[in-house]
Amino acid sequence: MATSIELSKITKVNLRDCWQNEASDFTPWLAKDENIALLADALGMNELEIKAQEEHVGPFRADILCVDPGTNKYVLIENQLEKTDHNHLGQILTYAAGLDAVTIIWIAEHFTEEHRAAIDWLNRITDKEFNFFGVEIELIKIGNSPAAPIFNVIAKPNGWSKDVKNSHTNNEGRSESENFKYDFWSSFVDYMNNNPSKLFRTPSPSYDHWMNIAIGKGSMHISLLLNTREQKVTIQLYIWDDADKKYFDALLKYKKEAADRISLDLTWRRLDGKKASTIDLYKGCNLKKSSEQEEIFSWYKEYTEKFITFFKPIIKKM
Numbered sequence: 001m002a003t004s005i006e007l008s009k010i011t012k013v014n015l016r017d018c019w020q021n022e023a024s025d026f027t028p029w030l031a032k033d034e035n036i037a038l039l040a041d042a043l044g045m046n047e048l049e050i051k052a053q054e055e056h057v058g059p060f061r062a063d064i065l066c067v068d069p070g071t072n073k074y075v076l077i078e079n080q081l082e083k084t085d086h087n088h089l090g091q092i093l094t095y096a097a098g099l100d101a102v103t104i105i106w107i108a109e110h111f112t113e114e115h116r117a118a119i120d121w122l123n124r125i126t127d128k129e130f131n132f133f134g135v136e137i138e139l140i141k142i143g144n145s146p147a148a149p150i151f152n153v154i155a156k157p158n159g160w161s162k163d164v165k166n167s168h169t170n171n172e173g174r175s176e177s178e179n180f181k182y183d184f185w186s187s188f189v190d191y192m193n194n195n196p197s198k199l200f201r202t203p204s205p206s207y208d209h210w211m212n213i214a215i216g217k218g219s220m221h222i223s224l225l226l227n228t229r230e231q232k233v234t235i236q237l238y239i240w241d242d243a244d245k246k247y248f249d250a251l252l253k254y255k256k257e258a259a260d261r262i263s264l265d266l267t268w269r270r271l272d273g274k275k276a277s278t279i280d281l282y283k284g285c286n287l288k289k290s291s292e293q294e295e296i297f298s299w300y301k302e303y304t305e306k307f308i309t310f311f312k313p314i315i316k317k318m
Contacts, residue, residue, distance in 0.1 A: 008142045008143035009142075009143070010140050010141070010142055011140065012138060012139065012140055013139035013140065013147040015081045015109055015137070015138075015139060016081060017139075017147075018139055018147055019081060022063070022079050022080065022081050023054065023063070026081060027053055027054070027063050027064060027079055028053065030064065030079065030107075031050050031053050035149070036048050036050060036066070038149065039077075039105070039135070039151055042152075042153055043105070043133060043153060043156070045068065045201070047068075047214045047216055048066040048067075048068065049066055049067045049068075049216065049217065050064065050065075050066055051065045051066055051067050051074070052064075052065045053065075055099065062076055062077075062078065062091075062095040062098075063077055063078050063079045064076075064077040064079075065077075065099060068103065072221075072240075073102045073103070074099055074100060074102065075102075075103040075104075075105065076095055076096055076099060076103070076104045076105065077105045078091060078092045078104070078105070078106050078107070079107045080106075080107065080109065081108075081109055082108065082109050083108060083109060083110040084110070084111050084112050084115040084134075085115075089106075089115060089118060092104050092106050102129050102130050102131065103130075103131040103133070104130075104131070104132050104133070105135060106132075106135065107135045107136075107137055107151075108135075108137070109136065109137065109138070110136060111134050111136055111155070115134070116134055116154055116155045119133070119134040119155035120155055123155075123156070123157045123158060124158070128204070131156075132155070132156075133153060133155065133157075134153070134154050134155030134156070135151050135152065135153050135154070136151075136152045136154055137149060137150070137151055137152075138152065174207060177228055178207040179207070180228065180287075180288075181206070181207055181208065181209055181226065181228075182205055182206065182207045184226060184287070185205035187297070188205075188300065189202050189204070189205055191297040191301075192297075192301065195297075195298075195301065197301055197304075197305060199305050199308045199309065200213050200214070200222075200304060200305070200308060209225060209226055210223045210224065210225050210226075211223070211224045212224075212238075213304060213308075215237070215307075215308060215311065215312050215315060216315060216316055217315050217316075217318070219239065219240060219242070219247070220237065220238065220239050220240070220247070220315060221238055221240075222236065222304060222307050222308065223235075223236045224236075226287060228287055228288075231284065231285060231287055231288075232282055232284050232285065233282070233283050233285060233287070233296055233300070234280055234281065234282050234283070235281045235303050235307060236278050236279065236280045236281075237251075237280075237307060237311055238276065238278055239276060239277045239278065240275065241275065242275065242276060242277045243274075243275045245270055245272070247277065247318065248268075248277035249270075250318060251279065251311070251314065251315075252270075254314060255268060257310075258310060258311075261306065261310045262281070262307060262310055263281055263303070263306075265282070266279055266280070266281055267279070267280040267281070267282070279311075281303055283296070283299055
């Protein structure tokens with residue numbers, strides 16, 4: 001006789017039972033590292049670094065201002081603990097303009113069809129640099145368990161259509177080298193989609209010779225570089241705001257351990273007199289040879305994960 005299995009019921013919890021006030025309860029809760037990480041994961045972003053809460057924009061105050069560590073660009077979050085309204089739609093546009101944000105996240109208990117359509121329209125008419133998200137939040141309980149938050153993304157950028165529009169409108173006049181870089185990064189993104197990493201996500205492909213990966217601090221990121229002239233690729237910890245070299249010198253104390261954990265071939269560049277410092281790992285290759293690309297992509301993934309695993313806990317403490 002088959003054993004019966006007892007199943008619990010999922011019940012919805014009123015948001016106001018947990019957070020009575022948006023500004024004093026929900027916003028501080030969302031700004032905690034573990035909770036903003038839940039939101040970033042729901043959005044398919046690497047990380048979000050909190051810059052400010054209740055940031056002033058003229059006479060107004062935006063709920064949360066973040067930085068995307070992979071791009072060092074602003075991300076604006078506007079919260080509502082009820083259904084969306086016209087006032088908040090106006091606010092997100094006002095705040096985005098005042099703070100020069102390129103990613104705007106509107107969180108509410110429920111999106112009306114009109115406001116969801118407005119987010120879709122904003123994504124459709126803006127270029128690839130700008131991203132608008134509509135996110136519904138709900139609280140659920142299983143049996144007598146504590147309430148747990150769920151972020152449901154109901155409106156987001158159509159990345160594929162923007163990539164297609166961007167390539168069609170901008171391919172004209174691009175050099176052969178730029179088109180090669182775009183195709184190379186597109187292939188790498190495809191590779192990572194088929195071989196996903198638990199530690200990082202790739203951004204959309206570009207015509208640049210670099211691709212930046214977030215590492216949890218706005219003044220630092222990992223850059224994946226390709227050099228078609230010298231036929232080599234590089235993984236680089238890039239420290240861009242380090243004129244006095246305090247970050248580089250702090251990391252230099254771990255040089256021997258980094259050699260053991262990542263590679264003996266790391267190149268440490270203090271770059272005295274410049275604002276930036278870097279830690280580099282190079283690989284010679286034939287970039288034009290398509291049969292070598294998968295080997296390059298595998299190398300990128302393996303050593304980017306090693307960089308993140310080693311450096312991220314150290315950087316978090318700085």
